[in-house]
Amino acid sequence: MLSVKKNIPNILKTLLIIGFGYFFWLMIKITLEYIPSKADVGFLMIKQTEIGQQPEYLYFFYTHVYTSIFVLLSGFSAILRKNFGLGNFHKNSGKIYIFLILIFAAPSGIYMGVFANGETLSKISFVTLGCLWWFLTFMAYRLAKQQKFKEHKQWMWRSFALTLSAVTLRMWKVIIVYLFHPDPMDAYQAIAWLGWVPNILLIEYLITKKKI
Template identity: 80%
Template sequence: MHIVRRNITFFLRTLLIIGFSYFFWLMLKITLEYIPLDSNVSFLMIKQTEVKQRPEYLYFFYTHVYTSIFVLLSGFLAILRKDFGWKDFHRNMGKIYIFLILMLAAPSGIYMGIFANGGMLSKFSFVILGILWWFSTFKAYRLARQKKFKEHKQWMWRSFAFTLSAVTLRMWKVIIVYLFHPNPMDVYQIIAWLGWIPNILLIEYLITKKQI
């Protein structure tokens, strides 16, 4: 029975690694679109009002894009290596993850949320997401400093749920556009909320059931 359980765990972890690697590669491809710097490519093509009227917008945008890919990777590696018992690696990846979110990725994300497409509904959602992302990460950091590691783990999972919104948002966009072909601005309003609310609800459920 123990061997079967161990094999199932190994299989699920392998699927998790493969799935994350695939989506990480997709996110990396999106990031690489902005190298070298060009304000007339991809997402920035529909943000020309902000690009031209707000000189600081590009600084926040590039900060968010370039740091978020490392946030995604360091967060996943911190979780993965914790399972393997590599404490030093877990701690170092966690420090990178927390620093990048608190100092760079979340603040720049909040700023970008103020100018999000899709009207006030989208703006409201992305700003809330950025604030919750920052707060959950800061809470996890404080709990680690206090050596309350059980609570630290739970808050880190909450933080990573918000981090994964970068992936799930795009997944929902593909599904919604493929099935319903809505107006582009309507899509933004929908995925702005779907990108993170199901994630955090799932994590809260798993915490309640003591699965993490």
């Protein structure tokens, strides 16, 4: 019985890697739609008004798309840490993760949030998400510089919870559309919040209970 209990964490870790690998592949497929960069493909098909009125929109959009995939990868790599024999890799992955979010991914996400579909509710959600993402990541960076590594770890988990909104948003979209068949804009307003609020609440619960 004891050996079975010892094996459970390893099984969960393996499932975590497999699950992340699957969704990471889906994100890569989405990203590949925008290579080479075009103004009339995928999500951009419904953003022609913004592209026409705000020429810089495309630059922010592609900055966000191209950096976010590396944010996901570097963030997950940093989380693997010493448990997977990647202790030295953790620090470098964390630096890449923080740099990409603070300089590129979060600022471009905030800009895009201003022009989000779904009217005011969606705009508020995505702008709030971008601002929180930047702030939580900056706090993690600041605490690492101060060598407060326990607190740094907690803030990195908070940041990564929001990073995963790229995945959970799409999961919620599939669930809501399949179960309720809502109007597209109603669905978009719902997933705008469901994509990240449950993530951060779960992480706060786990931190409070000292599970991570």
